[in-house]
Amino acid sequence: MTLVTSGLFFLILLLFSIVMLVSANFLLLDHERSAVTTTIKNVSKRFKGLDSEVTAESILQYLYAPESVTATVTNNLLYEKNISGSRIAISSLLYSNQIVYIYDNSNHLVFTTASSVNEDGESHDKIATKTGVVTMSENQGKRGYYYSLVLKDASGKKKIGYIQIFHNLEFYYTIKDRLFYLLIILVIGTVLLVFLVTTRTIKLFLNPMQDLHEAMTMIAENPMELNVRSKVESGDEIEELSLIFNDMLDKLERQSKLQNQFVSDVSHELRTPIAVIKGHLDLLQRWGKNDPEILDESLEASSYEANRMNLMISEMLDMIRIQGSFESHQNEVSDIKESAHKVLGNFKVLHSEFIFTCEASPNAGYTPAKIYTPHLEQAMTILIDNAVKYSPVNKEITIGLEELEEVYRLSIRDKGEGIAKEDLQHIFERFYRTDKSRNRTSTKSGLGIGLSILQQIIQAYHCRLEVTSEVDKGSVFTLIIPKVVDEPYTN
Numbered sequence: 001m002t003l004v005t006s007g008l009f010f011l012i013l014l015l016f017s018i019v020m021l022v023s024a025n026f027l028l029l030d031h032e033r034s035a036v037t038t039t040i041k042n043v044s045k046r047f048k049g050l051d052s053e054v055t056a057e058s059i060l061q062y063l064y065a066p067e068s069v070t071a072t073v074t075n076n077l078l079y080e081k082n083i084s085g086s087r088i089a090i091s092s093l094l095y096s097n098q099i100v101y102i103y104d105n106s107n108h109l110v111f112t113t114a115s116s117v118n119e120d121g122e123s124h125d126k127i128a129t130k131t132g133v134v135t136m137s138e139n140q141g142k143r144g145y146y147y148s149l150v151l152k153d154a155s156g157k158k159k160i161g162y163i164q165i166f167h168n169l170e171f172y173y174t175i176k177d178r179l180f181y182l183l184i185i186l187v188i189g190t191v192l193l194v195f196l197v198t199t200r201t202i203k204l205f206l207n208p209m210q211d212l213h214e215a216m217t218m219i220a221e222n223p224m225e226l227n228v229r230s231k232v233e234s235g236d237e238i239e240e241l242s243l244i245f246n247d248m249l250d251k252l253e254r255q256s257k258l259q260n261q262f263v264s265d266v267s268h269e270l271r272t273p274i275a276v277i278k279g280h281l282d283l284l285q286r287w288g289k290n291d292p293e294i295l296d297e298s299l300e301a302s303s304y305e306a307n308r309m310n311l312m313i314s315e316m317l318d319m320i321r322i323q324g325s326f327e328s329h330q331n332e333v334s335d336i337k338e339s340a341h342k343v344l345g346n347f348k349v350l351h352s353e354f355i356f357t358c359e360a361s362p363n364a365g366y367t368p369a370k371i372y373t374p375h376l377e378q379a380m381t382i383l384i385d386n387a388v389k390y391s392p393v394n395k396e397i398t399i400g401l402e403e404l405e406e407v408y409r410l411s412i413r414d415k416g417e418g419i420a421k422e423d424l425q426h427i428f429e430r431f432y433r434t435d436k437s438r439n440r441t442s443t444k445s446g447l448g449i450g451l452s453i454l455q456q457i458i459q460a461y462h463c464r465l466e467v468t469s470e471v472d473k474g475s476v477f478t479l480i481i482p483k484v485v486d487e488p489y490t491n
Contacts, residue, residue, distance in 0.1 A: 006195040013190055017183040024179060028172055033134050035095060036147045036167045042093045043100055044149055044163055051153045054102055054161035056110045063089040080113045097168035099139070102151070104161045131162070144168040208232040212242055219249075226253040270312070273305035326375075326460035333368035333484055334376050336408055337401065343380040344399055351388055353395055360401035369408055370482045371461045379457045382450040383412040383477045390475070391416030406485055411478040419469040427467070428455045 047054070050062050056078035064083055080090055090100055091113050102111035131148040138144070145167040151160050215230040226249055232242035280298035289295055337360065348356055369376065380399075387397045394415040402409040419427065428451050458465055462482055469475035 005198045006191055009194045010187065010191045013187045017187055021180060021183060025176060028175065032145065032167060032169060032172055036098075036134055036145045036165060039094060039098055039167075040100075040147050040149055040163065040165045043090060043165070044151065046089065046093075047151050047160075047163070049154055050151075050160060051158075052160065054104055054110055054151060059102065059111045077109055078111045079115075080111070081115060094165075095167075097144075097171060099166045099168075101164040101166070102161060103164065105159060107162070110161070139166045139168070142168055142170055143173060144170070204234075205238075208234040208236075208238040208242065212238070212245065215245070224256075226256055270309065273309045276305045277302045326372075326456075329372035329375070330460075332372040334371055334373035336369040336376065336410065336481065336483075337364060339373055339377050340380060340399060340401055340410065343377050343384065346381075347384055347388065351395075354388060354391075355396045357396070357398045358401070359398060361403055364401045364403040364408070367403065368484045370484055371457075371463070375457050375461070376481070379454055379479060380410070380412075382454045383479065386450060386477075387412050387414035387416065387475070390414065390418075394474075403483070406483065408481045408483055409478055410481060411476055413474065413476045415474040418471040418473050418475055419467075420471055424467060424469065427451050 046063060050058065052058050056073045056076050059078055060073070060083070094100065094113065099114045100112065101109055101114070104110050131150055134145050134147045136143070137146050139146075146164060147167070148162055148164040151163050152158060153160050211232050212230045215228050218225060218228050229246050229249060230242040232239045280302050284295065284298050340358065340360070344356055344358055347354070384397065384399070391397065391414045396415050398411075398413040400409070400411040400413065402411075454465070457463070458479075464480040466478040466480065467475065468478075
């Protein structure tokens with residue numbers, strides 16, 4: 001990417017430099033050419049009144065004041081530099097890089113503003129063959145423009161000689177060369193600068209991506225290494241992406257730990273009943289089947305452990321079934337009063353030995369609750385089932401329903417064993433049971449999975465659960481459920 005960017009800048013700058021160099025060259029040459037034509041026209045005007053053919057003497061007489069000047073004419077050639085004591089007539093019209101030559105009709109040089117000419121008395125280049133046209137040539141090794149015009153008398157009909165100007169272009173070539181090298185340096189320097197800046201910028205941009213890539217690669221190579229985290233602090237969208245990635249890893253790590261803990265707990269819970277059943281079966285195979293007392297005891301123990309395993313598998317299936325079933329029901333609503341009566345009716349049939357009481361405010365249930373009906377009924381079932389399991393003596397359970405402005409308060413009250421304060425913070429953990437419940441001789445106490453499922457329902461529908469309990473006096477579980485405000489329930 002750096003090379004492509006630098007190459008693109010190089011091509012753009014090269015094209016710009018070529019256009020600039022060509023344009024500058026055209027403008028400079030046009031300016032120089034214009035200076036040549038302007039100068040020769042001004043010089044030719046000085047000879048407008050001269051009627052005779054140009055000679056060194058006629059030029060001296062016409063342009064200068066011979067009575068006040070001294071001049072040297074050599075081989076019929078007049079050097080303006082040798083005219084002293086008078087204002088210079090021609091040189092004042094010239095640029096410093098211009099020289100004027102005047103020829104007679106025989107193409108002999110008779111006047112010049114140059115310092116010297118060839119020994120044969122002629123200019124380096126004789127009169128140009130094309131008059132009125134600016135041409136490129138050299139004069140004593142110096143490159144420049146030549147421009148020639150025919151001189152005519154005052155009437156404009158008679159040719160009296162030729163005027164020629166040499167415009168030295170060495171300064172132009174110097175400027176051109178310097179501009180060329182300057183542009184080369186500019187192009188190379190700019191490309192190098194772009195290369196360095198682009199390399200630095202891309203490096204700063206890609207470093208966070210590289211860190212994120214390395215973290216992803218490590219996890220891809222070893223999916224169990226979920227403690228890897230991306231440490232990007234770029235302050236841009238990449239850092240935001242890194243934070244999302246780290247948050248995802250945090251959740252995956254928690255889920256992995258929960259999964260490992262789940263597998264460990266299940267293994268632990270299954271190991272005991274399987275070992276007990278196997279032990280009794282081995283006992284019966286060896287000699288116990290012939291002893292009626294041992295046979296009855298082994299069958300009863302095996303049945304008890306089999307029931308425990310059945311209950312465990314059932315609760316685990318409930319937990320797995322409910323996971324991932326929340327997202328598609330977030331907009332569902334339910335009739336909380338109808339669901340409460342339905343669940344309570346089922347428990348009255350299953351546990352006729354219990355006294356179930358429903359205490360609901362008169363208008364409770366008019367507004368729908370913001371929760372999916374099957375999940376609401378499952379939450380009620382879990383709470384009432386727990387109340388039944390932990391109320392072996394005083395078999396009275398009360399269900400209360402209160403409607404407030406924005407929520408429902410559904411309470412399940414029992415008069416059972418209660419929960420110790422040190423156990424309250426652990427009741428939502430999978431397979432957790434209080435010490436008292438672990439020592440039960442009945443499978444009704446469950447495996448500690450129900451409240452874990454309840455917690456998932458609470459979190460999915462933004463509910464709350466309040467628990468108050470006292471050992472040997474009972475517990476109160478209050479489920480606070482949001483409702484659809486000012487919208488009556490329509491079935």
